[in-house]
Amino acid sequence: MIRITLLALCFMLNQPGHAETLLVSSQDEFEDAVDDLAPGDTIMLANGTWRDFEILFTGFGTAEKPITLTAETKGAVIIAGQSNLRMAGEHLVVSGLVFRDGYTPTNTVISFRRTRGDYASHSRVTETVIDRFNNPERYETDFWVMIYGKHNRFDHNHLEGKSNAGVTMAVRLDSEESQENHHRIDHNYFGPRPVLGSNGGETLRIGTSHYSLTNSLTVVENNYFDRCNGEVEIISNKSGGNVFRGNLFFESRGTLTLRHGNGNVVENNVFLGNGVDHTGGIRVINANQSVRNNYLRGLTGHRFGGALVVMNGVPNSPINRYHRVDNAVIENNSIIDSNHIELAAGSDEERSATPVNSVFRSNLIYNDGGRDVIAVHDDVSGIDFEGNVLNNVDDPVLETGFVNTALELIPADNGLLFPVDERHAGIGATRDIEVLDRSGTGVSWYPKPDPANRFDTGRTIAITPGLDSLFEAARDTGAGDVIALDPGEYLETKTLVLDRPLTFRAVPGTATIEFERTALFEIAAGGSLKLSGVTISGRAAPDVAGNSAIRTSRYSMLGNYALVVANSTVQDLNTNHSFNFFSLAKHTFADRLEIADSTFRNITGHVFALNLETDDLGIYNGEYISITGTTFENIAGAVADIYRGGTDESTFGPHFELRSSSLASVGHGSRNKSGASIRLLGVQATDIFDNVFADSQPVRVIHTVGDPVTRLGDNRFEETPEPIIQEFVRQ
Ligand code: CA
Numbered sequence: 001m002i003r004i005t006l007l008a009l010c011f012m013l014n015q016p017g018h019a020e021t022l023l024v025s026s027q028d029e030f031e032d033a034v035d036d037l038a039p040g041d042t043i044m045l046a047n048g049t050w051r052d053f054e055i056l057f058t059g060f061g062t063a064e065k066p067i068t069l070t071a072e073t074k075g076a077v078i079i080a081g082q083s084n085l086r087m088a089g090e091h092l093v094v095s096g097l098v099f100r101d102g103y104t105p106t107n108t109v110i111s112f113r114r115t116r117g118d119y120a121s122h123s124r125v126t127e128t129v130i131d132r133f134n135n136p137e138r139y140e141t142d143f144w145v146m147i148y149g150k151h152n153r154f155d156h157n158h159l160e161g162k163s164n165a166g167v168t169m170a171v172r173l174d175s176e177e178s179q180e181n182h183h184r185i186d187h188n189y190f191g192p193r194p195v196l197g198s199n200g201g202e203t204l205r206i207g208t209s210h211y212s213l214t215n216s217l218t219v220v221e222n223n224y225f226d227r228c229n230g231e232v233e234i235i236s237n238k239s240g241g242n243v244f245r246g247n248l249f250f251e252s253r254g255t256l257t258l259r260h261g262n263g264n265v266v267e268n269n270v271f272l273g274n275g276v277d278h279t280g281g282i283r284v285i286n287a288n289q290s291v292r293n294n295y296l297r298g299l300t301g302h303r304f305g306g307a308l309v310v311m312n313g314v315p316n317s318p319i320n321r322y323h324r325v326d327n328a329v330i331e332n333n334s335i336i337d338s339n340h341i342e343l344a345a346g347s348d349e350e351r352s353a354t355p356v357n358s359v360f361r362s363n364l365i366y367n368d369g370g371r372d373v374i375a376v377h378d379d380v381s382g383i384d385f386e387g388n389v390l391n392n393v394d395d396p397v398l399e400t401g402f403v404n405t406a407l408e409l410i411p412a413d414n415g416l417l418f419p420v421d422e423r424h425a426g427i428g429a430t431r432d433i434e435v436l437d438r439s440g441t442g443v444s445w446y447p448k449p450d451p452a453n454r455f456d457t458g459r460t461i462a463i464t465p466g467l468d469s470l471f472e473a474a475r476d477t478g479a480g481d482v483i484a485l486d487p488g489e490y491l492e493t494k495t496l497v498l499d500r501p502l503t504f505r506a507v508p509g510t511a512t513i514e515f516e517r518t519a520l521f522e523i524a525a526g527g528s529l530k531l532s533g534v535t536i537s538g539r540a541a542p543d544v545a546g547n548s549a550i551r552t553s554r555y556s557m558l559g560n561y562a563l564v565v566a567n568s569t570v571q572d573l574n575t576n577h578s579f580n581f582f583s584l585a586k587h588t589f590a591d592r593l594e595i596a597d598s599t600f601r602n603i604t605g606h607v608f609a610l611n612l613e614t615d616d617l618g619i620y621n622g623e624y625i626s627i628t629g630t631t632f633e634n635i636a637g638a639v640a641d642i643y644r645g646g647t648d649e650s651t652f653g654p655h656f657e658l659r660s661s662s663l664a665s666v667g668h669g670s671r672n673k674s675g676a677s678i679r680l681l682g683v684q685a686t687d688i689f690d691n692v693f694a695d696s697q698p699v700r701v702i703h704t705v706g707d708p709v710t711r712l713g714d715n716r717f718e719e720t721p722e723p724i725i726q727e728f729v730r731q
Contacts, residue, residue: 019038019039019040019041019042019065020038020040020041020042021041021042021044022041022042022043022044023044023046023072024043024044024045024046025046027050027053030043030045030055034056034057034058034059037059037067038067039060039061039062039064039065039066039067039091040061040065040066040067041059041067041068042067042068042069042070043057043067043068043069043070044070044071044072045069045070045071045072045077045097046072046077047071047072047073047076047077048076048077048078049078049080049101050077050078050079050080050083051080051081051083051102052081052082052083052102053079053081053083054082054083054084054086054105054106055069055079055083055084055085055086056086056088056114057069057085057086057087057088057092057094058087058088058089058092058114059089059092060089060090060091061089061090061091061092061093062090062091063091063122065091066091066092066093066123066124067089067091067092067093068092068093068094068095069092069093069094069095069097070093070094070095070096070097071095071096071097073096074095074096074127074443074445075096075098075129075443075445075446077096077097077098078098078100078101079097079098079099079100079102080099080100080101080102081101081102082102082103082104082105083099083102083104083109084104084105084106084108084109084110084111085097085099085109085110085111086108086111086113086114086115087110087111087112087113087114087120087123087125088113088114088118088119088120089120089123090120090121090122090123091122091123092120092123092124093123093124093125093126094110094123094124094125094126094128095125095126095127095128096127096128097128097129098128098129098131098446099128099129099130099131099133100129100130100131100132100133101133102133103133103134103135103136103142104133104135104142106142107141107142107143107166108142108143108144108145108146109130109133109142109143109144109145110125110128110130110144110145110146111145111146111148112125112146112147112148112149112152113146113148113149116175117175117177119148119149119150119177119178120148120149120152121149121150121151121152121177122150122151122152123149123152123153124152124153124154124155125145125153125154125155125157126153126154126155126156126157127156127157127443128157128158129157129158129159129160129442129443129446130144130145130157130158130159130160130162131158131160131161131446132160132161132162132163132558134161134162134163134164134558135164136164136556136558137164137556137587138163138164138165138556138557138558138587138588138589139164139165139198139556139587139619140164140165141164141165141166141200142164142165142166143166143167143168143169143170144159144162144168144169145159145168145169145170146169146170146172147169147170147171147172147181147183147185148172148174148175148177148178149177149178149181150177150178150180150181150182150183151181151182151183152181152183152184153183153184153185153186154169154183154184154185154186154188155184155185155186155187155188156186156187156188156441156442156443157188157189157442157443158188158189158191158442158443158446158448159188159189159190159191160189160190160191160192160448160449161191161192161193161194162193162230163193163194163196163558163559163560164558165196165198165200165201166200167200167201167202167203167204167205167236168190168193168202168203168204168230169185169190169203169204169205170204170205170206171183171185171205171206171207171216171218171239172207172208173207173208173211173214173216173239174208174210174211179211179214179215179216180214180215180216180217180241181216181217181218182217182218182219183216183217183218183219184218184219184221185204185218185219185220185221185223186219186220186221186222186223187222187223187440187441187442188223188224188441188442189223189224189226189438189441189442189443189448190203190204190223190224190225190226190228191226191227191442191448191449192226192227192228192229192449192452193227193228193229193230194229194230194559194560194589194591195229195230195231195253195560195589195591195623195651195652195653196230196231196589196651197589197619197620197621197622197623197651197653198231198617198618198619198620198648198650198651199231199618199648199650199651200230200231200650201229201230201231201650202230202231202233202234202235202236203225203228203230203234203235204220204234204235204236205233205235205236205237205238206218206220206235206236206237206238206239206242207237207238207239207260207261208238209238209259209260209319209320210319210320211238211239212238212239212240212259212260212261212319213240213261213262213319214239214240214261215239215240215241215261215263216239216240216241216242216261217241217242218239218242218243219242219243219245220235220242220243220244220245220247221243221244221245221246221247222245222246222247222436222441223247223248223436223441224247224248224250224436224438224441224442225247225248225249225250225252226250226251226252226438226448226449227250227251227252228249228252228253228254229252229253229254230254231254231650231651232253232254232255232257232280232304232305232649232650232651232652233254233255233257233259233650234249234252234253234254234255234256234257235255235256235257236257236259237256237257237258237259237260237261237264238259238260238261239260239261240261240262240263240264241261241263241264242261242264242265243264243265243267244256244264244265244266244267244269245265245266245267245268245269246268246269246434246436247269247270247436248269248270248271248272248435248436248438249269249270249271249272249279249281250272250438251272251273251274251276251279252271252279253276253277253278253279253280253301253305253652254278254280254301254305255280255281255282255283255301255304255305255306255309256269256281256282256283257282257283257285258282258283258284258285258286258289259283259285260285260286260319260320260323261286262286262287262288262289262323263287263288263289264288264289264290265289265290265292266282266289266290266291266292266294267290267291267292267293267294268293268294268429268433268434269282269294269295270294270295270296270416270433270435270436271294271295271296271297271299271307272297272298273296273297273298273299273300273301273338274298275298275300276298276300277300277652278300278301278305278652279298279299279300279301280299280301280305280306280307280309281294281296281299281301281306281307281308281309281335281338282294282296282307282308282309283304283305283306283309283311284308284309284310284311284325284328284330285311285313285322285323285325286313286323286324286325286326287323287324287325287326287327287328288326288327288328289325289328289329290328290329290330291308291328291329291330291331291333292329292330292331292332292333293331293332293333293429293430293433294333294334294429295333295334295336295416295428295429295433296308296333296334296335296336296338297334297335297336297337297338297416297417298336298337298338299335299338299339299340300338300339301339301340302339302340302342303340303342303345303706303707304342304345304346304649305652306338306339306340306341306342306345307335307338307339307340307341307373308330308333308335308341308342309341309342309345310325310328310330310342310343310344310345310355310358310383311325311344311345311346311351312324312325312344312345312346312347312348312351312352312353312354312355312377312378313325313351313353314350314351314352314353315352315353317353321350322346322351322353324353324354324355324356325355325356325358326355326356326357326358327356327357327358328355328358328359328383329358329359330358330359330360330361330363331359331360331361331362331363332361332362332363332426332427332428332429332430333363333364333428333429334363334364334366334416334417334418334428334429335363335364335365335366335373336364336365336366336367336409336417337366337367337368338367338373339373340373340375341365341373341374341375342375342377343355343374343375343376343377343380343383344376344377344378344379344380345375345377346377347377347378352378354378354379354380354381354382355380355382355383356382357382358382358383358384359383359384359385359386360383360384360385360386360388360401361384361385361386361387361388361401362386362387362388362426362427362428363388363389363427363428364388364389364407364419364424364427364428364429365388365389365390365391366390366391366407366409366417367391367393368391370391370392370393370394371393372390372393372394372395372396372397374396374397374398375397376397376398380398384401385398385400385401385402386401387401387403387427388401388402388403388427389402389403389404389405389407389419389424389427389428390402390403390404390405391405391406391407392404392405392406392407407419407421407424408420408421412431414431414433414434414435415435416429416431416433416435418431453480454479454480454501454528454530454562455480455501455503455528455530455562455564456480456482456503456530457479457480458477458478458479458480458481458482459477459478459481459482460481460482460483460484461473461476461477461481461482461483461484462484462486463483463484463485463486464486464488465485465486465487465488465489465490465511466490466491467491467493468491468492468493468494469485469490470483470485470490470492470496470504470513471492471493471494471496474496474498474502477500477502478500479500479501479526480500480501480502481500481502481503482502482503482504482505483502483503483504483505484505484506485504485505485506485510485511485513485534486506486511487506487507487510487511488510488511488512489512489514490511490512490513490514491513491514491515491516491540492513492514492515492516492517492520493515493516493517494517495515495517495518495519495520495521495522496520496521496522497522497524497527498521498522498523498524498527498528498529499524499525499526499527500526500527500528501527501528501529501530501562502527502528502529502530503529503530503531503532504529504530504531504532504534505530505531505532505533505534506532506533506534506535507533508533508567508568508569509533509535509569510533511533511534511535512534512535512536512537513534513535513536513537514536514537514538514539514540514541515536515538515540515541515549516540516541516542517541517542518541518542518544518546518547518548519547519548519549519550519551519583520536520549520550521549521550521551522550522551522552522553523550523551523552523553523561523563524552524553524557525553525557525558525559526559527561528561528562528563529550529561529562529563529564530562530563530564530565530566531564531565531566531568532566532567532568533566533567533568534568534569535568535569535570535571536549536568536569536570536571537571537572538571538572538573538574538575538579539572539575541573541575541579542575542576543575543576544575544576545576545577545578545579546576546578546579546580546583546605547573547575547576547578547579547580548579548580548581548582548583548605549570549573549580549581549582550563550581550582550583551580551582551583551584551585552583552584552585552588553585553588554585555585555587556585556586556587556588557585557587557588557589560589560590560591560623561588561589561590561591562590562591562592562593562594563582563590563592563593563594564592564594564596565594565595565596565598566594566595566596566597566598567596567597567598568598568599569598569599569600569601570598570599570600570601570603571599571600571601571602571603572601572602573602573603573604573605574602574603574604576604577604577605577636577669577671578604578605578637578671579603579604579605580603580605580606580607580609580637581600581603581605581606581607581608582606582607582608582609583605583609584609584610584612584621584622585612586612586613586621587613587619588621589621589622589623590610590621590622590623590625591622591623591624592622592623592624592625592626593608593610593622593624593625593626594624594625594626594627595607595626595627595628595630596626596627596628596629596630597628597629597630598629598630598631599630599631599633600630600631600632600633600635600639601631601632601633601634601635602633602634603634603635603636603637604636604637604669605636605637605669605671606635606637606638606639606640606641606672607632607635607637607638607639607640608622608625608638608639608640608641608642609637609638609641610622610625610640610641610642610643610654611641611642611643611674611679612643613643613644613645614643614645615645615646616645616646616647617645617646617648618644618645618646618647618648618650618651619644619646620642620643620644620651620653620654620682621642621654622642622653622654623652623653623654623655624653624654624655624657625640625642625654625655625656625657626655626656626657627639627640627657627658627659627661628657628658628659628660628661629659629660629661630661630662631661631662631664632661632662632663632664632666633664633665634664634665634666635663635665635666635667635677636667636668636669636671636672637667637669637671637672638666638667638672638674638676638677638678638679638697639658639663639666639667639677639678640656640658640678640679640680641674641676641678641679642654642656642679642680642681642682642683643679643681643682644681644682644683644684644704645681645682645704646682646704646705647704647705648705649705649706651684652684653683653684653685654682654683654684655683655684655685655686656678656680656683656685656686656687657686657687657688658678658687658688658689658691659687659688659689659690659691660689660690660691661691661692662691662692662693662694663677663691663692663693663694663696664694664695664696665694665695665696666693666696666697667696667697668696668697672697674700675697675698675700676697676698676699676700677693677696677697677698677699677720678699678700679699679700679702680699680700680701680702680710681702681704682702682703682704682705682708683701683708683710684706684707684708684709685708685709686701686708686709686710686711686712687711687712688710688711688712688713688715688723689711689712689713689714689715690713690714690715691715691716692715692716692718693715693716693717693718693720694718694719694720695718695719695720696719696720697720697721698717698720698721698722698723698724699712699723699724700723700724700726701723701724701725701726702726702728703725703726703727703728704728705728710725
């Protein structure tokens, strides 16, 4: 840190009574400077890293002469360690700061209040970055931005990589001073938010159910939502009178959800799913909502995560359930190459109040191949359908109010598709809809992340057999490097702790790795592992219970990881009992666990044990678990034991797939508590096809919440009970 004395404090006075700029280089200097601020003054933090800095920025500027806190050079002031920012007063502006390499000791990183009752109004945070400023404990909840007060603006900021629990940004309405607030949230870059694996991963929330019948009057416009995948709600609107306009949602899983509150407008937004799983659009609940002139393309989401979802409500709903859709106007939206439009969605005994007084008009719905993507779950006579156009659907579920005709679309200058036929010019979104440019959001001086390619992007390093060859080679690698094993026998005396994605590759059947510690590989923060063509044997492992070939860090992990095994052999994990192929710790999360074209034999534990989140809080440990083309023989535990308990419905996963594989003598160990060869509790999507089970415990699937889909087919069960599928009964 730069240290200068108070005498060296730089006062740049212009004329008497005019604004000062104070360059401060220590926290003490900052505090002295804040005590003395007049309208028009600027405090400038000296370039460098400010560690453990809880910034309290207070003052009263005026509309013409705000008080500013900024960086000597934007982007060159790093706020690190246990730090945060609170603002209170009026006409305050903060700009140019970067929060990185730390986390807040309180529950908020940037708060528009000092404490309850002492708010910032007419204030602004701009050109500020929060990058992975996460509490290291994944399920310690905190928030990055909390807006209180009125007439505040949050614009041109860059928020990326929130991976602990808690909404990234929220507008609070919990006092009169924060209601009807007229905030503006614009031109921000909401960067990737990885799948959290439980509720609490929203990117933006406005209000809470408790104050949801109050107007917020917040405008959210021209923001870029890039892969905001935390949970089913990208945006959770829970108040009235808000406008969502001109935003771009890029490959983001989930929907803009009008969860509570009335009289909101969603217009001129662009949703581009590019066929990514669970990408969704807009979900409509409550009264007086307008959804118009939005362009939605390539969205795959279903059920509550569809491209457009109009929900059923609960009669006389409590404030935190579902108010019925009343007086909704849904018009001039283009819904293209998207898989699901759900009307009267969620209809059940409780949600029986169908939409009323609503209109659905001049929308364009286009899919190749004439597939009808509209599903009607209850009586939709309360929706007036007028002048919509469908592309040549065979036998459409709704006919009145739809023209069903062959449509040709061509791209306009903005890259979006519009009908060629002039007669359809007034249908769907207008041609002048703006596609937000990512580079124009956030700040120009902080890089935006590229697509995540974990493996095989770096150098290839060849190694020869010997003692600790893998360990030594791994020390000098970069992310994405490949370690290529020459044929022979390898012995590792130390656990390889991986803090970056690495691949270990060999010609199948030529290279065998043994290990002397309780694990061969440990996936630590930042790490991921791919094995290709290697043979792993547990013969040299210690004679203790509970070894693993691979494990995660023993502690909660913020970063999601991947484990991929292909064309490999894993054998003789049997020096003692409960020897797992893969063990994970609570509060860790895999984006994917994948085994393909491999052989596993003689294992005294489980292959994939994802069964530690037993608190039933809706938390789980892996999103996509896939096993294909693989042989399992003599496995005492389960091939997969996946547990996702609780009744919360905020997640899309876990997903499980088993295909073209064979299991022989799997699951008979006395310590295999589930009594299954595959046990799936609370898994949302299961595909089990084309497998042979011999002399094994049954597959057990326990459905819990949501709308779990379990598909089985073309499996053979020899001396193995048929699969047991148990339906959940709500208590
Ligand atoms: Ca949620």
